[in-house]
Amino acid sequence: MPPIMDPPVEAEPANASSTCNHESVFQTAMETTMKLLLPCVWTSTLLLLSASITQAADAPRWIWGDGQRDGENCVALQTTLPASEDAQKVTLWLANAYCDCEIFLNGRSVSRIRPFHPPASLVLKPRQGENKLGFVCRGVAGPSALAARLEVNKTSVVSDTSWQVSELTRPIGQWGDLADATWARATSWGLLSERTWRSVGVTTHVADDYTQWKRALEQTGSTEADQLWTQPGFQVERLYSAGEGEGSWISLAEDPQGRWVIGHEDEGLVRITLQKNGTPQLEPVNVPVSECRGLVFAHDSLYAMANKNLSLFRLQDTNHDDQFDKIEALKKFNGGTGHGRNQLTLGPDGKLYAIFGDSVDQPVDAKYLPPVVPNPDQVQKTHNGFVARSDAQGENWEVVVRGLRNPYGLDFNAAGDLFTYDADAEYDMGSSWYRPTRVLHLLPGGDYGWRRVTKQWPPYNPDTASIPQPTLDIGRGSPTAVEFATGNNFPAAYRDTLFVLDWSYGRILAVHWQPCGSSYVGATEVFLRGSPLNVTDVEFGRDGAMYFVTGGRQTQSGLYRVRYVGEQNSASQRSPQQVEAAAAQPEESQGLQQAWEHGGYDDRPT
Missing domain, CATH: 2.60.120.260 (Galactose-binding domain-like)
Structure with missing residues (x-):
């Protein structure tokens, strides 16, 4: 939770003769x-x-x-x-x-x-x-x-x-x-004056294309780094572009040796070693897990959430030959695979946290389930996404949050608070009950109101303890991974930032937070964008740099690194006003330039 503040100070009652200000x-x-x-x-x-x-x-x-x-x-x-x-x-x-x-x-x-x-x-x-x-x-x-x-x-x-x-x-x-x-x-x-930050979202402009990811279906290599735009002072490198037969990549985790293990939509994993001479080396990891949307190293194991297998797996190297020789299916989660079994993270309590879309059934054997909040107009229960946690053995499960649509990623901040980036329902756009993609501070026991398909609590529903309000509305998009920048070597202004990935628009958003009451308010800026750039997962490595992969829906994949090469500064946090002003004009002009260069128009000005 946010740092505990001093209790509110009450003004002393005064009478007519008081000289109190x-x-x-x-x-x-x-x-x-x-x-x-x-x-x-x-x-x-x-x-x-x-x-x-x-x-x-x-x-x-x-x-x-x-x-x-x-x-x-x-x-x-x-x-x-x-x-x-x-x-x-x-x-x-x-x-x-x-x-x-x-x-x-x-x-x-x-x-x-x-x-x-x-x-x-x-x-x-x-x-x-x-x-x-x-x-x-x-x-x-x-x-x-x-x-x-x-x-x-x-x-x-x-x-x-x-x-x-x-x-x-x-x-x-x-x-x-x-x-x-x-x-x-x-x-x-x-x-009367404003005492709290306002939540500032991002808008799309002429260079944005909701279907830009389709161009990655036709590429023979992932997008070159020099075709990507990022905030000033940052440098993007393309470390590896997936070749034929190397899969479409959807998840990413760094192993104890500093190598990158990547999950793809087909069966198995790949492992990339960044050698000292700068040449990356890729090797397949042949394990019977399919469409691993979530990977996390913990408890001397690699945990893999295999969506097509409907199960969470634990992979271990028991004989220390650098191969996973012990493979256990810890827990099966019934239901569909579309809005399915998504990412994993390790909580500050040492437990595994997994996030699920609304195609998956909540485990009936969970030791804890949040109270059921009915639909606005009926008591009938429908599918909704949720967060569940378990011990290292995958034996004791608890559902800690429900009422989500299709959140893909989840992560904890330095204070131990859990966040996700949840999807909208595109077919609701234009209706009064449309809920845009949103960043959520996930409160234990919370129900965030989604009911599949259009039976959710509308955004104008009064705030209640059981249905918390969104922490930050983003707008139209397609959420994938989220990652806090805790422990990176970025400037101080980005070290408490939550980075969220938008697959459809090909961009990484930076969300800057400030505590507000028992939760937070935030401001958002585009940190990095490209076209196509179908971003699926992001992690910060031991070297303090950001690493991300592209892929999904059998599109062309690549592994990228983002490092800060500009001048370091001592700013501890960016204000919403700074976020709104920072690089807005450079980004806009860069986006327009990309539109002219890659839009295929012959009538552009010269």
Whole structure:
């Protein structure tokens, strides 16, 4: 989990004679609280609010009474909207922190916002002339406050100390109950400002081709390294291009001797040794395992998830002749092979973790299964992908996560948190329930809502403990492997980065994270791309460099290495703003150049 932070600081209650700086105290409290306690789903709405704020003469302030704000105390707040003869509507943005808020317009209740709700936007219909806007708020475990902004035609009204507040001794049911209330100026407890990162995805441009992988079917060799684009300072090398009969490669793992063992779609494995003279040497590894989508060395063994065999295998060299002489099928997973048995990783607890698509049946003999969450409209259960873990012997299995579609890779970060990159459903594109490809922080016991085929929980379903929200939406794509850059020799800005592979668009994406509450928010950039570049797996070697392979669907394969050759820097992490700005223009221009050079058009400019 993210590093434990100090508990939120609550502002001291103040009375009328206090000299306490309310704004600075509440600023500190809200800054800590929003980082730690408020749900990260606030982020996108706060961005909308913050974007609108920048156009206003002043920013909204968190307001409340001058008394206690850390219990079930009640206040009423009111303001007068500017008179306008032609106002057709008023747009209200409202953020209610630690309070239940009922909204009144001219004495009539128009809406109610529950505690811990994301900031809300609603349209009010005023009458001609002067309008009274009021709020009745009941605090919960504080610090309670309200911030609002209104747009009346081209005039902005923000919450500040010109608003009036009345301290209530009990909740009220109607605005008319305030006829004898005593009103005073509201107390400001700080400016409303964005306190969390936003999640920034990537977009496609003119050079992107969702079917670029098909060109690899016709190639006689894998794409040359000089045809690939990567972030400045990085160098890509093609180490080996698969020849005839050497298979289409789909998985990758480094053995204890520093050699690369590669799984392909047919039976068996290959092993590539990078010799000191720079010449790679390939040798077949003849073992009866087919379509090994997952490989991991652990517990003096090579574990292989063989999709076509429907099984997890353990391969061992017991006589030390550099060949696997002991082959055990540890566990069979029934079901189909399309969205099948995918990658493996070793967890910080020493257990094997395996990830599966929605064609595979969850093991009925698992010692633990997460609670079943029904479909939105029926209790019927359908297939969904999952993560399972086991001991080294493959005997004690637990399903730790379910509700996935077709995630291919999984990996842990340095804090021990598990992530994957899950697929979308292409046939849902354009519908309100379409869920794009997404990077997920996988919480133990979580159900992420996918139900095959179109019975999943939609993305607008309210966030619940049992159906966590996606950590980062990417968009259209075809996810394959994921790998954290822990322990690499890349610049510091990339050392906590999650690299995710997009097979259809031929690109490797870099996702930069920052802790947010009990999870994370992230920003994404294209790290490397090519056409064709049907990337299937990625690992970091003992030398700190990135290694990846291409292949899948019987396409041409290759083994590549990415090293950093630029100037080292001391930046510890990239901000979302840096990610958005960094290399965006060079990448775009490079993509356009590739489009002109390889698009086959005769009318390009000269």
